[in-house]
Amino acid sequence: MELITEEYRRLNEMMHEKRPDYGVFGRDHFDAISDLAARMKTKDILDYGCGKGTLAMHFPFTIQQYDPAIPRHADLPEPADIVVCTDVLEHIEPQLIGNVLDHLKDLTKKILYTTVSTEPAKKTLDDGRNAHLIVESPQWWFSALSDRFDIVNYTRTSDHVLVVCIPK
Numbered sequence: 001m002e003l004i005t006e007e008y009r010r011l012n013e014m015m016h017e018k019r020p021d022y023g024v025f026g027r028d029h030f031d032a033i034s035d036l037a038a039r040m041k042t043k044d045i046l047d048y049g050c051g052k053g054t055l056a057m058h059f060p061f062t063i064q065q066y067d068p069a070i071p072r073h074a075d076l077p078e079p080a081d082i083v084v085c086t087d088v089l090e091h092i093e094p095q096l097i098g099n100v101l102d103h104l105k106d107l108t109k110k111i112l113y114t115t116v117s118t119e120p121a122k123k124t125l126d127d128g129r130n131a132h133l134i135v136e137s138p139q140w141w142f143s144a145l146s147d148r149f150d151i152v153n154y155t156r157t158s159d160h161v162l163v164v165c166i167p168k
Contacts, residue, residue: 003100003103009069012125022051022123023051026051026055027058030055033045036113040111042082044082045064046063046065046077046083048107050065053065065077079108080108081109084114086113087115089101089134090121090132091133091134102148109167113163114165116163117135118161120132141161150166151163151164152165
């Protein structure tokens with residue numbers, strides 16, 4: 001199952017190398033993920049699209065990290081109780097979003113915690129495209145996720161959706 005094209009993987013790898021502010025917002029979700037893990041009594045966490053690994057840096061134990069654009073985190077991950085996918089899905093190549101959502105479903109043992117931006121990014125890729133390849137409405141994301149997951153919590157802000165769900 002193709003999750004990312006080689007050309008796009010290289011563009012993202014270059015973006016991570018050039019921009020210290022690219023792929024660093026996982027840390028913003030530490031409190032929510034830590035609380036969720038404590039309530040579920042698990043340390044089995046996967047940060048899918050981990051970027052620079054700022055979420056993992058805050059945990060006192062090791063969590064899995066996966067990001068095909070970061071060579072040290074490019075190996076395909078194992079399923080986990082909690083899969084975290086924050087500020088990732090809007091960066092997926094549109095023709096591969098179904099594959100990535102299926103992959104997330106296959107990896108999620110209990111809970112998927114995801115945030116998705118619903119507006120264009122402020123950053124541009126080296127090929128001139130906006131860094132958010134998929135800019136869709138909250139309803140579109142709800143539908144795409146609910147095809148594969150049962151939605152437990154769905155929260156909209158002015159520019160994001162936060163969705164907590166369980167695999168069907």
